[in-house]
Amino acid sequence: MSRTFVGMPKFQVGARHALADTQLRRNLAHATRTIRAKRGAVVGEVADWEELRVKGAEAKDRVLSNLDTYLVELEARLVEAGATVHWARDAAEANGIVVDLVKATGADEVVKVKSMATVEIELNQALEAAGIAAWETDLAELIVQLGDDLPSHILVPAIHRNRAEVREIFLREMGKVGRPAPEGLTDEPPRLAEAARLHLREKFLRAKVAVSGANFAIAETGTLVVVESEGNGRMCLTLPDTLISVVGIEKLLPTWDDLGVFLQLLPRSSTGERMNPYTSMWTGRTEEDGPQDVHVVLVDNGRTNVLADVVGRQALRCIRCSACLNVCPVYERVGGKAYGSVYPGPIGAVLGPQLRGRQGKLEQSLPYASTLCGACFDVCPVRIELPDLLVHLRTRVVDDHRGGLPSAEALTMRAGAFTLSRADRLEKAQNAATGVGHLLRGRASLGRVPWPLSAWSEARDVPAPPRHTFRQWWAKREGGRG
Amino acid sequence: MSAVRVALFATCFNDTMWPSTPKAVVTLLERLGCTVEFPRAQTCCGQMFTNTGYAAEAVPLVRSFVDVFGSYDAVVVPSGSCTGSVREQHAGLARRAGDPGLEAAVEAVTPKVHELSEFLVDVLGVTDVGAYFPHRVTYHPTCHSLRMIRVGDRPLRLLRAVRGIDLVDLPAAEECCGFGGTFAMKNADVSIAMGSDKARHVRETGAEVLIAGDNSCLAHIGGLLERQRAGVRTMHLAEVLAATEEDPS
Structure with a gap:
């Protein structure tokens, strides 16, 4: 026992x-x-x-x-x-x-x-x-x-x-x-x-x-x-x-x-x-x-550590009613033990890393154990903004790792942010995608694809890129008008 | 109706992967008498970065968004979650950046940003947009439409007014489909478990088309349905509303 x-x-x-x-x-x-x-x-x-x-x-x-x-x-x-x-x-x-x-x-x-x-x-x-x-x-x-x-x-x-x-x-x-x-x-x-x-x-x-x-x-x-x-x-x-x-x-x-x-x-x-x-x-x-x-x-x-975080402290309003667990689609499918503590569900995903710190792999993974669907906030009797707190803690986890050797995810995110920071960079990336779309000659789906997208395509077909992007279509249309 | 000048924020995902959706928005809004502009400098609202914890990476995208859209009276977005990202998260990112000028710019632009169904019902004041779509369909209210920006029953009111449509209720409609942005990759097993239940509910309706206001959620549910060869296709709300007897989708 x-x-x-x-x-x-x-x-x-x-x-x-x-x-x-x-x-x-x-x-x-x-x-x-x-x-x-x-x-x-x-x-x-x-x-x-x-x-x-x-x-x-x-x-x-x-x-x-x-x-x-x-x-x-x-x-x-x-x-x-x-x-x-x-x-x-x-x-x-x-x-x-x-x-x-x-x-x-x-x-x-x-x-x-x-x-x-x-x-x-x-x-x-x-x-x-x-x-x-x-x-x-x-x-x-x-x-x-x-x-x-x-x-x-x-x-x-x-x-x-x-x-x-x-x-x-x-x-x-x-x-x-x-x-x-x-x-x-x-x-x-x-x-x-x-x-x-x-x-x-x-x-x-x-x-x-x-x-x-x-x-x-x-x-x-x-x-x-x-x-x-x-x-x-x-x-x-x-x-x-x-x-x-x-x-x-x-x-x-x-x-x-x-x-x-x-x-x-x-x-x-x-x-x-x-x-x-x-x-x-x-x-x-x-x-x-x-x-x-x-x-x-x-x-x-x-x-008192939770209290020191002016954003995160609202988690201490919790009266342990469990309404957020019962409505959470993630909790409904995995139950409480995966959250690794006596506090499972959305409130546990927030309280765990706050009470115990963010050093452990479990605590770092908990803020990501949610789709941010928002059902938890709607039922919380003390209006804890759980989705916002989860995002807040995700930011903390990412910021904790800045300065060291970047992970594959961090590199992908940086590259993505660079590409999306200017429309001309986005257009270049889109040209590569529509190039693939042309090669596929209108196929709607790629089906299964290799790593890292295999995490997606293990159970879900991957949509094929289209032959033109919206902005290419728009430019053509405006050109035709001019 | 005097011509309303509208800026279309296509969203990077629709622009790149689902161009038929912003095209449908253009068709629909022009049919309703709007003048649609597509500011070419637009890119992305930053949602994926914000929600995965990369706030620092999202801030330049917030800056770019207010630069591009600040001068328009109305911005229309064919996505509940990107609308939510702008309206509910940009202010916090600006505050985090410690830039009062950016904060003020965000505050000025966000009330002018509308998800498509909000723009049609609240700004244009229409529910019957003159669409014709003679198919059995069901509608999935995406979480951010429903619980972040609270579009309520606006999409359903728009769909009910479509001529020829056979709209059936989706069981457990308000439950999340399990997409969740990078959740779909980082927690793929749970994501698929949730998506399988959503796909089952969709199949129970006997609908041939699943409609939603977010192509991201549709790519997830549609990817599962396609893998099952379920005989159900997915369509964005805009595409159904743009369809007419003369010009079907």
Whole structure:
């Protein structure tokens, strides 16, 4: 149970692998189509949706441009309310803090609420290394964990699995880590949910420590908010003695009133529901009610680097709804693993290189993992201009490589720009093309052609150049008139 | 209708590979009473460079575009994505170049740049352009037409007014075809996977002609259809609108 994203290859390699997985293609096509339709229906019924998007974006931008003040405000409110606040610059610091806190309680296991931040920092692996078992309690996270698998979606990390596969995983794995799946388990969703419920119940009742993330952290009040569908989160947040919440510093909202906007934007965008079934909110510690030892770990882990880029920082508005994944035609065909991190899809292609830097081949390939079709921007509840950010990051990647030995692509681009910089140069190049066109005597297609155009012609016929260009025709026509 | 003076921005791709499209624009606009000019110094909007990350290479093309087209009242472009490149990206490139003069020139020219269907419907105020095209067709709204410059249903309104046409809906029409400029080469496998689904939807319509406002996307979908010997040809919107009973395409 310790698979990690470390050492993932560039996007194209993972994508080719995923494209060949027919079961994955079918599961993803079905799941994304279903959730797109649900989202479309519930967003369509909100008359002031655009206004809500603008308000959401504004609230997040307010946070991002005053992050220092809001973080200090949040810390003050949390401390007043009896919580302990910890600060972590990176994943290692955050993991160290959580491991020490768990060790201090004497516990050798924790129950976990679904949390992107803890997957991002690979907390489970750190806990495991310290001899502490981390039990995922969200159904999809449980499927991923039991299957020794990697998550492939933000909201539905096991979206790549169908119910037949889930049944097999439950039957094979549950008994190894706790209560086995009931005998005669079928792949009907209610039976699978029941198996998960029975398996998890003993862990909920036994656990002394819970680890969560937070969807929102309200600076004005010190309140943390977790939004979920299954109730497992509520169990974790209320039953154990100790609650440790790992929160990315961009999760802040300025005021309580801002939360109202996001509780409308998030469920409709993510699960396609008017309202999510469970919304848990807690403000520090409440005497004789719920966890009495409450910790909040505020994590940077690259977020301040994103903030430093005035164009790129809008990616930090993201509320992890997954709408951009579900609508992305690239994601629909390759799934989440090709993106090589816990954040897949268009937002992952943007956040990955921003959070982790652009040194790796994977990070350099991610901004190109999009046709720039723009469907992601249209569904983003906080109006992140994803196509513009992808182009921005492509420019960064190209500029990073200037000065060194130019690649074949860079040389082609330079030659192209030189040719297109003046009409007389373009005309010379066109004469060469129409020369070929004449030799072909009107053939419409070249069919297959050699490298480097073979990347095109492997599956697509190549059009033949015409016998004359438009400007040649125009010159002849104007000449005839003169 | 008084004669409208129009500059045609053919686009480098159409000029070189698909001359029948800008020719059709000339035929169509002259039929509608416009005076069409083709400024010969024009080359390229720079889209391929911009979208692949070569912003520095695109800036001289922005400069050239405003020099060539700055003096015209209206510029017509038979491409949604090249229109988008000018209207949505040139300003950012000028800002990046740190040249306030260029920024001002871009700001002055971009509102005058129209994609073909926008120019016909919004500037000339026509939807029935007098075309005749007695074929079963389907229309693919290209992503940049739809989501970058937001042409809406203008192309469909123009097509519905064509005499003799049998226009059928394309399933999942608004989904990207997978072309994506250099994406088609850099991520060829995903591009082909997306294009195969688009080609399947096109074939499901039983149309003999697939129409779009961008020849780049059509070269991708058409290349797949041709490889399959699908019996579907591709045509630019301009060519369908230029066709008449006397002068069919």
